[in-house]
Amino acid sequence: MAHERSIVIVTPALADANNGNWQTASRWARMLAPRYRTRIVQHWPDGGASERDDAMIALHAVRSLASINTWAGIRGEHGLAVVMTGTDLYGLDGMDPLSKEALSLAQHVVVLQELGKERLPPSARAKARVIFQSATKRPTLTKPHSRLRAVMVGHLRDVKSPETLFDAALQLRAERDIFIDHIGEALDPSLGARARATAKGAPNYRWLGGLPHEEVRRRIQRAHLLVHTSRAEGGAHVVHEAIRSGTPVLASDVEGNIGMLGPDYFGYFHHGSAAQLALMLIACRDELHRTQSGALMKRLREQCHERSPLFDPAREKAAVLKLAADLLGSP
Template sequence: MKAPTVVIVTPALAAANNGNWQTARRWAGFLAGHYRVRLTDAWDGGDEDLMIALHARRSAASVAAWRAAAPCRPLVLVLTGTDLYRDLQHDASAQRSVERADRLVVLNEMGLAELPPGARAKGVICLQSSPARKPRAKTVRHLRALMVGHLREEKSPRTYFDAARQLAGRSDILLDHIGGALDAALADQARQLAADCPHYRWLGALAHERTRARIQAAHVLVHASRMEGGAHVVIEAVTSGTPVIASRISGNVGLLGADYGGYFDWGDAAGLATLLAQLRDDAAKLAALQAQCAARAPLFAPDHERRTLLDLLASTLASTPALTDHTPDSTPA
């Protein structure tokens, strides 16, 4: 008996090195051994048994083509960020993708509340994961902050830039920034900031493994985003023993918890600067955030995400009568 086939449609493949690609790549690995998996950035036909589509708007053409060609074959739609928190409010193609999907996946604990009320019954929470790494010993001579995010408005790099300028007199607080120059104006601002404030460094886009190593080495990860579906970089920090300070938005609170002590209001550069100064000046506050992150870390274990995904696909296929004769057991081999 052949294993069922799954096509994963992601708007970004390996060259983009972004969150959608990392999710698609990781899920393909989880499904291997249970399913035959194909990765593509656009579905143009095929006889797969099930589609997983990432991003309601960017994958809308593939979702529409799948539903037209295969009205009875199941479709799982993953709402990965800007589609959940922006596109569903006004973009017709994103709205139609949600209507066409059999199951909707959100990537943080607060995501279901963002779905249209009539679609929430189709919703499933699947927290992403990252392998745990041993926390590194870190110097007490300074505090090194790190922001990881391509230079684009959704990541709110200006908040980090402004906080760096406000901390210009603190030579004991160093601010690093990893991310590609997706916005030329923001890249110019990053270069000027580095020239004006030597304690700020823009490192550009780095390979994933090098980025992960720098997350391990930092005292704190800064995540200033305006909107996020469930930022994998936050998860990587938590599972590396590096505490996070983050904008108080739904996608971040849905990962770190409502009672987490490391939030600042979105766009509040002064609040971010104050938090960084507090973490440098009060070792107990930094330790408290690290303890809170350690308590959340088990939620981001790969086995947890793998089980959620396998259970989701097994139940979705089982609910499709024509496919129940070859629905796999979700029990890991």
């Protein structure tokens, strides 16, 4: 019967963080709630209700490791799923040893894009599955041809490589019909200072700071392009939100982006190459003005349209419910 079983979702980030981990935890809790008692916590156990939990889904192997270890010490691997994030999979020196410890304790492992499994040790691949995250589909808006507007979304921190966008904006400062909006809080104050300096040196660049999620989605929907410069990603929300809004993506050629957009996607630039990103933005602007014979944006829109069904909420919900059933040993 519904709600007789309890599933706890452990995430290092709660609502005030307004980041990908929280968005995933919140969405999965809503998907599970009609069938199971579900709650979201930062640490487990978290009080009297903990003894009634039948399964745990832990987001972020390293930062949730204490909760994972506690569960495994009491329950063993049964009922334990570990969701691998970008920093779990793609550290500066490869996978964090603590990630491997979490993997060894889990009954099931989840990665959020197609190439994630390839980073796992062989012992973990057999128990791993891909669950693409989802977003509601929004109408593709008609956008002006007189100017190009690009948007980048992500808190300012090293892993997001915002310097690539800063440098590209400065290279494009004389291009008065290319506009770049940058959304995200300065988690690294030095990067906030770089953003302010870029805005002074490049009149086409605006740093908007952190914004509510709904406003972020509207800005993505209104933009011609989403720019995504990250060094490492587990499966970025903003990429599939752009795809589901009919907004094509220019992305760094890192595994987490390729696993979302596909190996043959035309919109990759080399990670860290501001010059290549700037040239792609110019090519897209020229396509709008019909001064270039190429059709880069047209092809990107087509490719994103082809990938869009992967990020449908019904598909994600079915996958999350299947994970829950497997954890609980129910059909």
